[in-house]
Amino acid sequence: MAINRKFTNVSAGVPGPKGAKLIELRNQYVPNGVGNNTPVFVEKAHGSIIEDVDGNRLLDFAGAIGTLNVGHTPEHVVQAIKQQADQFIHSCFHVGMYKPYIDLAKKLSNITPGHFSKKTILLNSGAEAVENAVKIARKFTGRSGIVSFTRGFHGRTLLGMSLTSKVKPYKYKMGPFAPATYKAQFPYLANRPNGLTEEEYIDFCIHQFNDFLLTEVSPDEIAAVIMEPVQGEGGFIVPPKRFVKEIYAICKKNGILFIADEVQTGFGRTGELFASTYFEIEPDLITMSKSIAAGVPISAVTGRSEIMDAPSPGEIGGTYGGSPLGCVAALEVIEQIEKERLWERANTIGTTIKKCFNELKEELPIIYDVRGLGAMVGIEFVDPITRQPAKELVAALTKTCYENGLIILSAGVHSNVLRFLTPLIISDEELNEGLDILKFSLQQVIGKHKTEVK
DSSP: OOOOOSSOBOTTOSSOHHHHHHHHHHHHHSOTTSOOSSOOOEEEEEBTEEEETTSOEEEESSHHHHTOTTOBSOHHHHHHHHHHHHHOSOOTTTTSOOHHHHHHHHHHHHHSSOSSOEEEEEESSHHHHHHHHHHHHHHHHSOOEEEEETTOOOOSSHHHHHHOOOOTTTTTTOOOOOSSEEEEOOOOGGGOOTTOOHHHHHHHHHHHHHHHHHHTOOGGGEEEEEEOSSBTTTTOBOOOHHHHHHHHHHHHHTTOEEEEEOTTTTTTTTSSSSHHHHTTOOOSEEEEOGGGTTTSOOEEEEEEHHHHTOSOTTSSOOTTTTOHHHHHHHHHHHHHHHHHTHHHHHHHHHHHHHHHHHHHHHHOTTEEEEEEETTEEEEEEBOTTTOOBOHHHHHHHHHHHHHTTEEOEEESTTSOEEEEOOOTTOOHHHHHHHHHHHHHHHHHHHHHHHHHHO
């Protein structure tokens, strides 16, 4: 198929000559452990388009791993950052307080799910938000146990790694890990045992969790359960609503706090402002980051006031937590999301992507599952004969995509899931051109694979 290009241009090659020279310097001065998904050095970016140092223009379906729901360099956000930088860049909230911190804490306390009094602490990253949510939960309950779920991802810090499932590349040879952390099974509808209906499988998963509380850790030792409403790095796996609500109810029954890790699902991505609303729960604590501030590093924990007040002064926080630049950027981002109701746009984007791949699935048995909420969509690939995860094919597909002008990432424990995190402000024309590039790239990869097999 031919690609009708309007937004992309990769005539210089990816990487181009300038990019290749910078990669040499990167390899000389930056550690190997800092991963890079694409060999692209960004010169400038706006909306859904990235332009590299060689003049290539690429569509961005990765959104800095879900950080750019309002796109690259939204003008009103850029202006707010500039204005704040002219006033002051940093005073440390612990030393000299500032109004943007209060404004953002109030805003997040008002817009997050839960009809109760809430308070908010501002931090730097998603992992730091998780760390602090756990500290707060332990302080409030006087318990130590923290339960996460298989395939979950909660960060690269020691506690974040301890709560995370995927060993490589996140945990390999980096133990020992934090004690009193436990992992329960997370439902995976596409891989449910043969012969079980969806409802029977949900019953099985709930029974499995109750059994976990008998065989692994007693409920009265658990401070909190932490759950991604939709698993991100784990493969964009959407749990059944009934499962989430039942785990939430079990927590309430046993005095266990429920932490919703909305670092990736928040701010309109899943078709609601927060995914917890879709699952009809009111978490005790919510962790947020990524798309909160259009790429400016900032994160938050919002929760019930009495829980958030459990730590004494000085027990939570940090030197750079809730930076003034991040606060003003976040306030502008949230205003845009609310004004434009970008969660509704997320549903439209997701419908278009799923329709495209459900049609392809009919003719390409290598496509195993098409799933997602809103614009958080995952496409799982398997070998059509062995039914084993098609990790190598997905790696080849993401490479071929950026060579053709589209940046997109993989996910999943087996790295065999293509994940869509397009900016929610992407136009229909940009979205369709990106999907055309993807289909063209998939044809190229499958054709090459068939040739190699022969």
